[in-house]
Amino acid sequence: MPGGLVALLDDISVIARVAAASVDDIGVAAGRAGSKAAGVVIDDAAVTPSYVTGLTPDRELPIIWAITKGSLKNKLLILLPGALLLSWLLPSAITFLLLLGGAYLCYEGAEKVVEKLGGAKHGKTLEDPIEDPAKFEKERIGGAIRTDLILSAEIMAISLNEIGTISDSFWIRAAALALVGIAITVIVYGAVAMIVKMDDVGLHLAERESQTAQRTGRFLLLAMPKLLVTLSVVGTLAMLWVGGGIFVHSLHELGWDLLYDLGHGFQHFIESITGALSGLLGWLGYAVFSAVFGLLLGGVIVFVLHKVLKIGHEAGAH
Incomplete structure (x- = not known):
C-alpha cells in the first residue's frame, strides 16, 4: 500500500510538472506572439479614439465598451476557430493570408499619407455634420468593429x-491564441478609454482648488490634442512598417x-557602422526599409483602387 501511494504521488507529480510546463509554453508562446503583433496593436490603439470623435462625452465609454465586446467576439468566436481550423487543414494558406493582410495595412497607411498631403478623402469624414447622432453612433461602432476584424x-x-x-x-496553440486575443483587447481598449477621457479628467482637475491639481488639469487639457495627433502619426507609421515587413x-x-535580402543587407550595413548602438539602429534601419516599401506598395494599391477602378473607401475615415 505505501508503495502504491508513493507511485500514485509520483504519477501526480509528473502530471503536475507536465501541466506546469504546458502553462509555461502557453505563456512563452503568447508573449512572443504578442511582441510580433505589437505594430498592429499600436495601429489599433491609434485608430480607435477617432471613432468617438464628434460624439458627446457621456457616450464615449459606452461606445468603447461596445467596440471592445465586438473585438472579443471577432477574436474568440470568429478568428480563433478559423485560425485553428486553417492551421490544421491548410497551414500553407497562413502565409498568403499574411500577404493579404500586409498589403491591406500598407494600403490603409498609404491612403492616410495621401489624404494628409491633400489628396481626395474617400468615404464619410469626421468633418461632415452629424445629422442623426444615434445612427452615426451605430455606424461608427460598426465601422470600428469591421476595422478591428481586419486588424485582429x-x-x-x-x-x-x-x-x-x-x-x-x-x-x-488554442490557449496561447486566446490569451493573446484577450490580453491585446484589454490593453488596447483600456488604453483607448483612458485616452478619450483624459480631457474630462483634466477639466475636473482644473476646477479643483489645489494649485497642483489645476496645473495637472491644464497640462492634460493641452496635451490631449497633441497626443491624438501623435497617435495618428504613430499609427500610420506602424501600419506601413508592419504591413511592409509582413x-x-x-x-x-x-x-x-530579393526584398528580404535587401532589407536585411541594409540592416547589417547600419549595424556595421554604428558601434555600440548597432542593435537598435540596425533594427530601426530595417523598420524604415519596411515602412518605405509599405508606402510604395500601398501607394500602388491606392492608385489602382481609386484612380483606375474608381473604388471608394467605404469604411469611413479614421
Whole structure:
C-alpha cells in the first residue's frame, strides 16, 4: 500500500510538472506572439479614439465598451476557430493570408499619407455634420468593429505563425491564441478609454482648488490634442512598417528573397557602422526599409483602387 501511494504521488507529480510546463509554453508562446503583433496593436490603439470623435462625452465609454465586446467576439468566436481550423487543414494558406493582410495595412497607411498631403478623402469624414447622432453612433461602432476584424485577423495570423514555431500542440496553440486575443483587447481598449477621457479628467482637475491639481488639469487639457495627433502619426507609421515587413517576410517564406535580402543587407550595413548602438539602429534601419516599401506598395494599391477602378473607401475615415 505505501508503495502504491508513493507511485500514485509520483504519477501526480509528473502530471503536475507536465501541466506546469504546458502553462509555461502557453505563456512563452503568447508573449512572443504578442511582441510580433505589437505594430498592429499600436495601429489599433491609434485608430480607435477617432471613432468617438464628434460624439458627446457621456457616450464615449459606452461606445468603447461596445467596440471592445465586438473585438472579443471577432477574436474568440470568429478568428480563433478559423485560425485553428486553417492551421490544421491548410497551414500553407497562413502565409498568403499574411500577404493579404500586409498589403491591406500598407494600403490603409498609404491612403492616410495621401489624404494628409491633400489628396481626395474617400468615404464619410469626421468633418461632415452629424445629422442623426444615434445612427452615426451605430455606424461608427460598426465601422470600428469591421476595422478591428481586419486588424485582429492580422494579429491572429501573426500570432499563429509565431506560436507554430514554438509548439505543435493544438491545445497550446488554442490557449496561447486566446490569451493573446484577450490580453491585446484589454490593453488596447483600456488604453483607448483612458485616452478619450483624459480631457474630462483634466477639466475636473482644473476646477479643483489645489494649485497642483489645476496645473495637472491644464497640462492634460493641452496635451490631449497633441497626443491624438501623435497617435495618428504613430499609427500610420506602424501600419506601413508592419504591413511592409509582413509582406516582405511572407514573400521570403514563399521563396522570393530579393526584398528580404535587401532589407536585411541594409540592416547589417547600419549595424556595421554604428558601434555600440548597432542593435537598435540596425533594427530601426530595417523598420524604415519596411515602412518605405509599405508606402510604395500601398501607394500602388491606392492608385489602382481609386484612380483606375474608381473604388471608394467605404469604411469611413479614421
